[in-house]
Amino acid sequence: MVMAGGTVRAEQVGATRELILTAAERLFAERGVYAVSNRQVSEAAGQGNNAAVGYHFGTKADLVRAIIRKHAAPVEEIRTRLLAATGDSTDVRDWVGCLVRPVPEHLGALGSPTWYARFCAQVMTDPALRPIMVEESLSSPSLRQILDGLERCLPELPAEVRAERGDMVRHLILHMSAERERALAEGARTPRANWHDAATGLVDAVVGMWLAPVTSGS
Amino acid sequence: MVMAGGTVRAEQVGATRELILTAAERLFAERGVYAVSNRQVSEAAGQGNNAAVGYHFGTKADLVRAIIRKHAAPVEEIRTRLLAATGDSTDVRDWVGCLVRPVPEHLGALGSPTWYARFCAQVMTDPALRPIMVEESLSSPSLRQILDGLERCLPELPAEVRAERGDMVRHLILHMSAERERALAEGARTPRANWHDAATGLVDAVVGMWLAPVTSGS
Structure with missing residues (x-):
């Protein structure tokens, strides 16, 4: 009985955490990570207790990390699957596909609307939150x-051009995904159906970028 | 005498506004646009009156717009100069240069450290501030x-691929500039001297991207 009670309690806690994560992600994407208070997140998650975010997650930075971790596992799964299919290919396009497709494919699987890309774009450009994202992705x-x-x-x-172009791809995946996500949320036109x-468009461009000749420095 | 007095007063106001804009840009870049209050900006600008930002600029959104406008003129000047040199060229690389070089060249001319690119990256990813930037750049x-x-x-x-790749270039210029600016501020290694x-590296990549073959949709 004690064990069964413990399981029910754990399930309730898990469900509450999930409600908070979803509400936070949506509010952060739509209004801004800093514009939204933990109190507003608790309310949007339907928690009678306005301190629910603090109780379940701690600070806003902890909440941001929890949202990132929630998405990291399915993205990693897609990447691992694509990697397995790529094997020891020597075609740049195969490897670029492994690099570019996981995030858009994950967003597509979530169903519309999504909020994660707009959330990530804010986190990556914020001086205080950025280190959390960098740490989690590395x-x-x-x-x-x-x-x-x-x-x-x-x-x-x-090597330095490889590093530079690797950074470019990272920015493109994140910010082009956020842009498409925003357009979908606003019902605006998007270049791809x-x-x-959308990932194919990115793969085309990134392959061209990766193969581009290098001009030596001045 | 009234005119001379008026001129002195206008000069003082201009100098104060300039101090506030510089302090705001630095604090926003280093700590985050939302983490910094107008009061902190006033203090950092050496204003005895903590309401100086409100008096001279209004809201935070107005201050953000004033920072963007301050940089828009010199960037536009560089762009116009590069355009004149490009004439009616039919070489993609010339046009990509016009597109890519103005922002990095402007940042280079400001001397190290700069804060503008990190500030812009935050503004462009924030749901509330983004429209200001879009409006000003269009x-x-x-x-x-x-x-x-x-x-x-x-x-x-x-046309839709052109629009898509145009968006990609915009993201690359902004976020690669912010990344380089951050690395310089932190004394970290950068791929380019x-x-x-750095702009040449971007031009190489963007030309490759622009010329890349297009895979038709699924």
């Missing part, structure tokens, strides 16, 4: 494998 | 000329 082992795969395809590309095609 | 007539020039070079590129070379 922990992906599959990401390292993809960058190694790209290096094997183009061994002549100077779905997330898969 | 008012650039030279930007339209460049996009038309690119269209003349590549008339076969579908100076802003001109």
Whole structure:
């Protein structure tokens, strides 16, 4: 009986945490991470206790980290699946696909509307929150494998240009996803019909970028 | 005497406004646009009156707009100069240079450290402030000329892909500039020795991106 009671309690806590995470992500995306208080998140999550966010997550930084972690697992799963299909390919496009597709594919699987991309774009540009995101993303082992795969395809590309273009791809995935997400939320026109095609547009562009000749410095 | 007095007064007001704009830009870049209060900006600008920001600029949104306008003029000047040198070129690289170089060249001319790129990255990803930035940048007539020039070079590129890649370039310029600015401020390593070379790295990548073949949708 004690065990069963414990399980029910754990399930309730899990459900409450989930409600808070969803409400927070939506409010942060729509109104801004800093414009929204923990109290407003608690209310939007239907919690009678306005301190629910603090009780379940701690500070706003802790809440931000929890939202990131919630999405990290499914994104990593997609990336691992794409990596397995890529094997030891020497085609740049295959590796670029592994790099670019996981986030848009994850957003597509969530169903419309999504809020995560707009949330992430804010976190990545905020001086105080950015380190949380950087820390959480660097922990992906599959990401390292993809960058190694790209290096094997183009061994002549100077290391600093590889690093530079790697940064460019990261920005493109994040901010183009946020832009598409915003357009969908606002009912605006988008250049592509779905997330898969939007990812294809990104893959086309990134392959061109990765293969572009390098002008030496001044 | 009244006129002379008026001029002195106008100069003082101009100097105070300038002090406030500089302090705000720095604090916003380093701590976050929302984390910093108008009161803190007034103090950092050396104003005895803590309401100085409100008196001279109004709300935080007005202050954000004033910072953007301060930089818009020199950026537009660089863009116009590059456009004049490009003439009626049919080389994609010339037009991409007009598109990519103005912001990094402006940041380079400001001398280290700069704060504007990190400030802009926050503004562009914030749901409440973003419309200000969009409104201010769309008012650039030279930007339209460049996009038309690119269209003349590549008339076969579908309009929606052109729009999509135009968005990509916008994100790359802004976020790669913010990343380099942050690295310089933190004394971290950067892939390029100076802003001109950083822009060249971007031009190389963007030309490759613009010329990339288009895969048709699913």
